[in-house]
Amino acid sequence: MTEAKKIIIDCDPGHDDAIAILLAGANPGVELLGITTVAGNAEVDKTTINALKVCEIAGLLDTPVAKGAPQPLVRKRETAADIHGDSGMDGPILPTPTMTMSEEHAVDFIIRQLLASDGDITLVPTAPLTNIAMAMRKEPAIIPKIREIVLMGGGTFGNWTPAAEFNIFVDAEAAKVVFESGVPLTMFGLDLTHKAQATPEIQERIKQIGNPISDFVVELLQFFMHTYKEVFGFEGAPIHDACCVVYCIDPSIFTYRDLRVDIETKGEFSYGMTVVDMLGVTGKEPNVKVALDLDQDKFWQLMVDTLSKYSKSN
Amino acid sequence: MKPMILDVDTGIDDMMAIAYATHSPEVKLIGVTTLFGNVTVEEATRNSLYVLELLGCEDVPVYAGADKPLSRNKDAYAKHVHGDDGLGGALLDALPKGRAESLTAPQFMVEQARRMPGQLNIVSVGPMTNLAAAIRLDPEFVSLVGQVVIMGGAVTVPGNVTPHAEANIHSDPEAAEFVFGSGLPIKLIGLDVTMKTLLPRTRLQEWRDKGTKMSHFLADATDFYIDAYERFSPGIGGCALHDPLAVGMVIDPTFCRTESMPVKVDTEGEHTAGQTYADRNVVPDGRPSIDVCLEVDAERFLAHFMSRVV
Numbered sequence: 001m002t003e004a005k006k007i008i009i010d011c012d013p014g015h016d017d018a019i020a021i022l023l024a025g026a027n028p029g030v031e032l033l034g035i036t037t038v039a040g041n042a043e044v045d046k047t048t049i050n051a052l053k054v055c056e057i058a059g060l061l062d063t064p065v066a067k068g069a070p071q072p073l074v075r076k077r078e079t080a081a082d083i084h085g086d087s088g089m090d091g092p093i094l095p096t097p098t099m100t101m102s103e104e105h106a107v108d109f110i111i112r113q114l115l116a117s118d119g120d121i122t123l124v125p126t127a128p129l130t131n132i133a134m135a136m137r138k139e140p141a142i143i144p145k146i147r148e149i150v151l152m153g154g155g156t157f158g159n160w161t162p163a164a165e166f167n168i169f170v171d172a173e174a175a176k177v178v179f180e181s182g183v184p185l186t187m188f189g190l191d192l193t194h195k196a197q198a199t200p201e202i203q204e205r206i207k208q209i210g211n212p213i214s215d216f217v218v219e220l221l222q223f224f225m226h227t228y229k230e231v232f233g234f235e236g237a238p239i240h241d242a243c244c245v246v247y248c249i250d251p252s253i254f255t256y257r258d259l260r261v262d263i264e265t266k267g268e269f270s271y272g273m274t275v276v277d278m279l280g281v282t283g284k285e286p287n288v289k290v291a292l293d294l295d296q297d298k299f300w301q302l303m304v305d306t307l308s309k310y311s312k313s314n
Numbered sequence: 315m316k317p318m319i320l321d322v323d324t325g326i327d328d329m330m331a332i333a334y335a336t337h338s339p340e341v342k343l344i345g346v347t348t349l350f351g352n353v354t355v356e357e358a359t360r361n362s363l364y365v366l367e368l369l370g371c372e373d374v375p376v377y378a379g380a381d382k383p384l385s386r387n388k389d390a391y392a393k394h395v396h397g398d399d400g401l402g403g404a405l406l407d408a409l410p411k412g413r414a415e416s417l418t419a420p421q422f423m424v425e426q427a428r429r430m431p432g433q434l435n436i437v438s439v440g441p442m443t444n445l446a447a448a449i450r451l452d453p454e455f456v457s458l459v460g461q462v463v464i465m466g467g468a469v470t471v472p473g474n475v476t477p478h479a480e481a482n483i484h485s486d487p488e489a490a491e492f493v494f495g496s497g498l499p500i501k502l503i504g505l506d507v508t509m510k511t512l513l514p515r516t517r518l519q520e521w522r523d524k525g526t527k528m529s530h531f532l533a534d535a536t537d538f539y540i541d542a543y544e545r546f547s548p549g550i551g552g553c554a555l556h557d558p559l560a561v562g563m564v565i566d567p568t569f570c571r572t573e574s575m576p577v578k579v580d581t582e583g584e585h586t587a588g589q590t591y592a593d594r595n596v597v598p599d600g601r602p603s604i605d606v607c608l609e610v611d612a613e614r615f616l617a618h619f620m621s622r623v624v
Contacts, residue, residue, distance in 0.1 A: 160590070267583025275585040277477045280547070 002035040004031040005248050006120055007150075008067070008113060010106070012040030012127035013050040013089055015224040016152075019126075019217060020126055021051065023242055025058045026213075026309040029249035033121065034064040036106035040127040040170055041080045041086025044070045047127075051087040053095035056309070057216060061099060068131040069108025069209055072171035080166055083227050092225025110135040113143040121145070122248060123194065125150040126241035128167050133174035136181055148184045148243045154261065155189030159232070165190050168263065169272030176263040179257030179274075186287045187261065188243045189274060192254065196243050197236030198225070199269040202300055206307060213310035246293070246302055251294055252309075253302065255293045258286035315342040316435050316460075319423060321379070322557070323351025324361040324442030325541040326396050328366045330623060331439055331557035332362065333532065336371045338606075340565045341435070344426060347419035349379040351440035351485055352392045353400035356381075358440070361400050363410035364503050370527045372412055379419025380443035383486035384388070394483065395542045402538025420447035427458040427484040434458070435564050436474050437562055439557035441485040442493040443514040449496050455541040456497045465560040466490065467504035467590035469577060469606050478590030480505050483579055488587045491579035492603050500604035502577065503560045505589065507570055511559050529624040558619050559610070569615045571605035575605055 007030050011017040024032040035055070037048040048067040055063050069225040083173050084090065102109060108130065123146055136143055153167035153175065160166040168175045179185065198206070198221045207218045209229055246253060259278040262284075264270045275288065286306035318341045322328040335343045346366065348358040359378045366374050382388045399405040416423065423444065427434050436459060438445055445462065446456050466482035473479040474612075484488045494500065511522045513536070521533040536553065562569050576593040578601070580586045592606065 163586070262585040263583045264583050267580050267589075269578070269587045269591055270580055270586035270589065271582045273583075273586060275477050279472050279474075279477070279547075281472075281474055282476060 004028060005122055006031045006033055007122045008033050008036060008110060010036045010038060010127060010131050011051065011241065012038050012042065012047040012242060013054060014041040014047065014084060014092070015089060015220045015242065016239045017126050018050065018054045018089060019239050020222055020241040020245045020292045021054050022058055022213060022217065023245045023303070023306050025060045025248050027306045032060070032063055034066060034109060036066045036068050036109055036131055038068045038106065038131045039070050039077055040126045040167065041084040043079065044068065045270055046088045048101055049097065050087065053094040053099060054137060056097045056299055057094060058213060061244045064102045066102040066104050066106040066109040066111065069134060070085065070129055072128060074173045075171065078170050081179045082231060085223070094217035098224050106131045107238055111139045111142055114145040115139070117145060119145050122147050123149045123240065124248065125149065126173040126244055129174040129178045130171045133177035136291040138175055143181055143183060146183045147176065148186060150186045150247055152186055152188045152193065152241045155191045156192060156276050156278065158273065159219070160192055164272030165274070168274055172263055172265045172272040177267055179261060179263050179287065186247065187288050187290050188240070188247065189290065192294060193240035193243050194238050195294055196299060197234065197238045198309050199236040202236070203281045204298065205254050205304055206293055207271045208306060209308050211310045211312050214307045217307060246299060250302060253295050253298045253307070256289045256291050259290050260284045261290065263287040299306050316340060317342050317344050317430060317433055318435040318437060319345050319347055321347045321349065321419065321436060321438040321440060321444050321561060322362055323349055323353060323358045324365065325352035325358070325400055325557070326402055326526055326535045327555065328352070329361070329365045329440055329532065330555065332365050333369060333528070334558045334562045335621045336369050338565050343374050345375045345377060345422055347377045347379050347444055349440050349444050350381050350388055350420060351482065352396045353378045354381070354391065355379065356399050357513055359414050360410060361405070363412050363414070363566060364405065364408060367410055368531060371547045376414045377417055377419045377422040378414045380447060381384045381441055383441065384446060384488045386486065388485070390491070397538050404534035404535040410436065419444045420451050423448040424452040425457055427455050431458045431620065432460050434460050436462045437560050437564060438462060439560050441482050442466065442489040443486045445493045446489040449498070452469050453621065458497060461499045461501060462506060463501045463503060463560045464561050465503045465508065465556050465576065467502055469504060469590050469592045470506050470608065471591070473508065474505060475610045476588065477600040478583065478586055480590070483590060484560045485587030487579050487581045491581050494577045494604060495601050497602045501563055502571060502604055503534060503563060503570070504607065508556040510610050511555040512550070512617055513555050513616065514552040515608060517620060520620065524624045526624065532624060549560060555619060559615060562615050562619065569611055571609040572605040572607050574603040574605050577606060585611040
């Protein structure tokens with residue numbers, strides 16, 4: 001068995017962020033060093049509480065949760081209450097967490113972990129890239145230490161504007177810092193994540209697992225499926241952020257292309273767009289591994305297998 | 315016969331468009347106007363004059379227009395696609411006998427639009443700078459022109475000079491944005507359809523078999539053009555008939571299916587300037603709609619083009 005991949009999840013839970021955490025918490029393929037939070041789907045105080053709630057229900061009591069940036073680098077904060085509800089994770093009712101967050105700021109946590117590492121830590125941002133960009137600016141020495149950044153964001157079309165996906169749109173300046181950093185980047189954008197839809201049939205399979213965590217995941221998916229149907233007319237719940245963690249566990253589930261991706265920060269209509277050079281017209285070297293397709297059977301089997309590892313009586 | 319002005323930045327496919335137009339009895343080419351784009355405006359004027367002379371159409375007057383975009387700098391030309399001379403090297407230092415008229419391109423457009431209200435067809439296959447200037451020159455120009463067929467944009471498909479921008483729009487995004495919102499009766503022939511009208515290299519032999527100076531010239535230039543296409547898209551086996559399709563839409567408007575929609579152009583983006591946006595499903599803001607070509611009967615068009623061009 002290969003060594004578990006060390007990861008830090010930088011997130012804004014978030015229904016799909018919660019599923020990403022739950023996968024990382026139970027799958028031996030990854031070692032979850034910590035969770036950092038940021039403003040995104042909801043305000044950072046809310047996403048931090050949500051992260052603590054998820055850790056507590058999953059029994060991840062020793063996993064550090066460090067709160068990060070309350071707003072983007074330059075722009076005004078924007079949240080996604082129409083998709084995730086006011087709390088950022090509406091739907092399931094969870095007890096108030098007894099776990100507390102780390103005293104360290106998310107940016108400092110990321111810097112400390114990376115500097116102390118042998119260059120073997122993968123960052124998994126599933127939210128606006130504010131914390132990652134701030135960490136790179138605060139301590140540039142971390143940049144060569146990052147093994148890989150596996151992020152959920154962007155795509156060749158948008159879900160917040162016609163051009164831009166939410167995570168990149170919320171802090172495009174931060175995304176520009178990260179995409180131009182030279183760190184190996186793997187991007188799970190909407191082209192891929194919209195193919196990772198938990199349909200009612202998939203939800204039934206997860207329900208059959210029958211442990212408290214699988215029940216919680218089904219509640220998350222039901223709320224998420226409802227808003228996605230209302231806002232976008234989808235028939236299933238796309239579990240965007242979880243794709244990044246699945247990749248860390250088994251990259252062979254996806255197919256990729258190495259492409260040039262630039263972040264637009266100036267256009268009136270195109271702010272926050274990941275400008276993906278699909279046809280190679282810019283002549284620039286590729287800087288991103290873009291995930292474009294997935295093996296549905298293997299993907300959902302990994303999901304079911306991992307959630308089954310949680311005990312029946314958590 | 316439909317009176318037509320061809321607004322060109324000649325260019326290999328511009329040359330094909332000129333040849334196609336002069337050989338088509340449905341249209342009367344009353345003038346060729348030139349501007350910067352694939353090449354400089356001086357080169358575009360020289361090439362247009364030379365091609366018209368090769369075609370035996372010395373009587374078609376040529377009017378030179380814009381040498382640069384409305385508000386940007388122009389320092390790079392498409393020599394890698396169209397060759398140093400703009401004609402794939404086929405020119406071999408030859409020079410035209412004639413020269414451009416004294417009127418500028420926008421002046422000629424305005425003059426002709428006034429002379430035949432509602433009748434004039436303008437086919438614009440370069441940047442939209444001359445058109446923008448004509449609109450500014452005469453505020454009634456917009457209502458006097460019969461129709462403007464524009465080769466430009468990529469409304470539903472990727473671009474060809476940046477991930478989202480097509481070359482003619484990218485060369486002068488401000489001009490395109492202004493022209494699309496001006497109220498001119500526009501048909502837009504973008505990469506949406508022109509990348510589907512491929513001329514296979516195997517068909518060039520038909521031109522060589524024809525054995526005229528023009529047919530050999532055209533075949534040699536097009537060989538160069540297809541080489542460029544092969545470099546960008548290995549295995550493509552041909553070149554797109556961008557500019558000829560715009561002429562084709564005047565000859566027979568049923569070559570393409572169009573949809574009416576407002577189209578906007580990004581003028582601010584660092585990476586997206588020149589991107590064309592279809593403003594569909596959006597609250598109307600009073601911007602006029604234009605007819606955007608979304609499907610093309612490529613086989614029928616190619617057959618028609620090949621039957622006429624040499």
